[in-house]
Amino acid sequence: MSEPNGRRSELVAQAGKRDAEDPLAGKRSAFVLDDVVYLDGNSLGALPAAVPGRVADVVRRQWGRLRIRSWEESGWWTAPERIGDRIAPLVGAGPGQVVVGDSTSVNVFKALVAAVRLAGDGRDEIVVDATTFPTDGYIAGSAARLTGCTLRPVPPGEVASVLSGRTAAVLLNHVDYRTGRLHDLPGLTAAVRAAGAVAVWDLCHSAGALPVGLDEHGVDLAVGCTYKYLNGGPGAPAYLYVRAGLQDRFDSPLPGWNSHAEPFGMRGSYEPARGAVRGRVGTPDILSMLALEAALEVWDGVSVEAVRAKSLALTDFFLECVAEYVPAGRVESVTPLAHAERGSQVALRCPGAGDVMRRLVERGVVGDFRAPDILRFGFTPLYVGFADVERAGRVLGEVLTT
Amino acid sequence: MSEPNGRRSELVAQAGKRDAEDPLAGKRSAFVLDDVVYLDGNSLGALPAAVPGRVADVVRRQWGRLRIRSWEESGWWTAPERIGDRIAPLVGAGPGQVVVGDSTSVNVFKALVAAVRLAGDGRDEIVVDATTFPTDGYIAGSAARLTGCTLRPVPPGEVASVLSGRTAAVLLNHVDYRTGRLHDLPGLTAAVRAAGAVAVWDLCHSAGALPVGLDEHGVDLAVGCTYKYLNGGPGAPAYLYVRAGLQDRFDSPLPGWNSHAEPFGMRGSYEPARGAVRGRVGTPDILSMLALEAALEVWDGVSVEAVRAKSLALTDFFLECVAEYVPAGRVESVTPLAHAERGSQVALRCPGAGDVMRRLVERGVVGDFRAPDILRFGFTPLYVGFADVERAGRVLGEVLTT
Numbered sequence A, B: 001m002s003e004p005n006g007r008r009s010e011l012v013a014q015a016g017k018r019d020a021e022d023p024l025a026g027k028r029s030a031f032v033l034d035d036v037v038y039l040d041g042n043s044l045g046a047l048p049a050a051v052p053g054r055v056a057d058v059v060r061r062q063w064g065r066l067r068i069r070s071w072e073e074s075g076w077w078t079a080p081e082r083i084g085d086r087i088a089p090l091v092g093a094g095p096g097q098v099v100v101g102d103s104t105s106v107n108v109f110k111a112l113v114a115a116v117r118l119a120g121d122g123r124d125e126i127v128v129d130a131t132t133f134p135t136d137g138y139i140a141g142s143a144a145r146l147t148g149c150t151l152r153p154v155p156p157g158e159v160a161s162v163l164s165g166r167t168a169a170v171l172l173n174h175v176d177y178r179t180g181r182l183h184d185l186p187g188l189t190a191a192v193r194a195a196g197a198v199a200v201w202d203l204c205h206s207a208g209a210l211p212v213g214l215d216e217h218g219v220d221l222a223v224g225c226t227y228k229y230l231n232g233g234p235g236a237p238a239y240l241y242v243r244a245g246l247q248d249r250f251d252s253p254l255p256g257w258n259s260h261a262e263p264f265g266m267r268g269s270y271e272p273a274r275g276a277v278r279g280r281v282g283t284p285d286i287l288s289m290l291a292l293e294a295a296l297e298v299w300d301g302v303s304v305e306a307v308r309a310k311s312l313a314l315t316d317f318f319l320e321c322v323a324e325y326v327p328a329g330r331v332e333s334v335t336p337l338a339h340a341e342r343g344s345q346v347a348l349r350c351p352g353a354g355d356v357m358r359r360l361v362e363r364g365v366v367g368d369f370r371a372p373d374i375l376r377f378g379f380t381p382l383y384v385g386f387a388d389v390e391r392a393g394r395v396l397g398e399v400l401t402t
Helices: A003-021 A025-030 A051-073 A079-091 A104-119 A134-147 A156-162 A185-194 A244-249 A286-299 A304-325 A353-362 A386-401 B003-021 B025-030 B051-073 B079-091 B104-119 B134-147 B156-162 B185-194 B244-249 B286-299 B304-325 B353-362 B386-401
Strands: A098-100 A125-129 A150-154 A167-173 A198-202 A221-224 A239-242 A345-349 A368-370 A374-378 B098-100 B125-129 B150-154 B167-173 B198-202 B221-224 B239-242 B345-349 B368-370 B374-378
Touching (some): A003 A304, A051 A286, A051 B051, A079 A098, A079 A239, A079 A286, A104 A239, A104 A244, A125 A134, A125 A156, A134 A167, A134 B134, A150 A156, A156 A167, A167 A185, A185 A198, A286 B286, A304 A345, A304 A386, A353 A368, A353 A374, A353 A386, B003 B386, B079 B098, B079 B239, B079 B286, B104 B134, B104 B167, B104 B198, B104 B221, B104 B244, B125 B156, B185 B198, B239 B244, B353 B368, B353 B374
Parallel strands (some): A125 A150, A125 A167, B125 B150, B167 B198
Antiparallel strands (some): A098 A239, A221 A239, A368 A374, B221 B239, B368 B374
16 A cells, blocks of 8 residues: 555544644543534534533522522622623633623624714714625624614725725624634724724634734724634623723613613613623523533633644644545635634535535534535634544545545 | 401411412422522512423533534524414414514614614604613613604603604503503503504513413514513523514514524525514524523413412402501502502512511512612412412511511
8 A cells, every 4th residue: 555545644643643742632521522523613612511510500509499599699690791701811801891691693783883983973884894704794784774874895805995084883703704714803903993993803703712812902892602612502692892991982772771880770861881891781691601601611721822723733634634535626625724814614615515514424523514615614622633633534535535 | 366366367277278279279389499488580480390401401412412413403593483482372472473582671672673663754752661670761762862763751651642643662561660560551552553653562570470462452562581470590581572464574673694584595685584583683592592491381281361360369468468467557569459450569668678678588588679669579370379478478577567
């Protein structure tokens, strides 16, 4: 047996060696896993082992026995900002700037309307990434309609060139949900700010997978979900970041009683609370939220830089395996090769991708399909190993050979 | 021992007799209860016994083992409308008109902005119940600001007299959260409609406690929470009712991808789905939502009319007990005596109410305190019995005597 098998043995050996040397390998046991290669953690993260017990306690003891007392005694009332502070270091934010609650879509709405108000009079255009996950564009359209702005969708590469004195807000994705392309957050943030506009960053596909550096790069507003790389569970509440220096001017379009300076004062007139709490709206969904809190414990002692290093090693290695196992011409990566432009997923364009993904899943390799022709594989460094990656590439090769 | 003790023995005997004859008494075992008299189910309903097992299955099997497959295989994706259809009969709605998700505040926002749009051009006033739970007023203020309307808070009794050709939308509470007063939903709905405006009803304090009759009374839009009389758990998702005949014109200010006609088409332009689904926004919070679904099973075989009959009997009996046990002049009921004007709570004005409630709780009688001077007791007919009521009145008397 000649070259191909030699190369394949080498990939297998390399996977074993890298797993043995992986400083994050120990984190795998903090998750409930089986013999499936789960490469869909960029859609729904795997279950952290601490969650079932915590949720059972929240339901049986906190709700069942303490009932209404838990709003104080079990810390329910302050959960949105407390859990926000657990997410903060993962996105490079100091404390008091992140609040958890509502869906990503609702937080995009809060942030965009607030951004238009921050930008001030005379600015009447909302620029949005034309390749965005659709909900961001729909919500941006609604925010534009309600604030009297015009919506201007442009490809991310052209954003800088369309900024003007009319630009009020710019909604950008840190990582493209389809291609896995990582956008230049520091550069675009600086450009938007130089134009006198306010950027809103959607971190759904980057938080928990790579350093974001919100404070360092002077980001004003950001939102993200918690059920992908943060493993918070299906539909776990999203979060909103409002830079500390802006909080006093953050003017929410959803001023619910939870963001009132004195929520139990039951006052007829609205007076916003100070701090990140101002981003809250109604009563927080405690079961989903406290499951997220338990899920975030897996990050104790983990540096996002180590996660990023492993993430790039995993996606590099997957591309190597694909090159080896998949017959030439059957797939084409739409994820950038340059590390500076890559998130933590690999998206392969593949004719018949829907059917191919179905067959992969049957063989124990779970990614997802994005219409019309994308196989999407997410790499979650806390629980995906190199042997998983080698197997995924190998099975993909088998599916595309048979 | 003379008159007082005779009367007291009679109340105790009456409680025993009524509990023995109560057709809903069997439902008590469907809840996790202890020896506390829990009269705060109008704030957070007690834990239904079916919930812990269901939640454990959702976490361990649906999320932990099936993971992403559960969006289809475990029915996650369709949960908002499926659970909406379980709530529908409790508020007198036919199927396909109720959708679950987001907080009450967020749903008030959707409904009010949509109401203004339905009312059409030339109407620029939002009327809101001046005694409303504050969040409704704050959100109404935001909806007014974003739609170019003026907010007009008026006492509920004056709503009919301020309706005019300028009125776009009217936000009303079915039951006042403080006083427990039941407002005239059929009459006010008809008056608002006759004025060419659109009413939005907040059912937080009525759904699950008394018949609402949304379809019967021609209500256009309604919202409500699920964690009070519906026992869905802390911060369980709220719901939105959009009358079937209006759904095609329901124009949501939060057009998230979950309400798209083809959510997985990932289209750049928004095309709203038909039906109640149009009220959805982002990814539903599955843990909280499926806990609610299990909680709603306690309603199997229960008629809302039977609940209402018991609710009125409980509140009547509580007022009798208070009259007997509490020294004259120490409390004053602000809840109407007329059944047609009473929800399922009794609110007593009482000097030092905060301290009194603290002492009641210490003695195992849990209600809540609403500033500045209200003791609030909610009566949940599915699990509160007449002996509980007698004990609550007796302990209140003890606290106010010593």
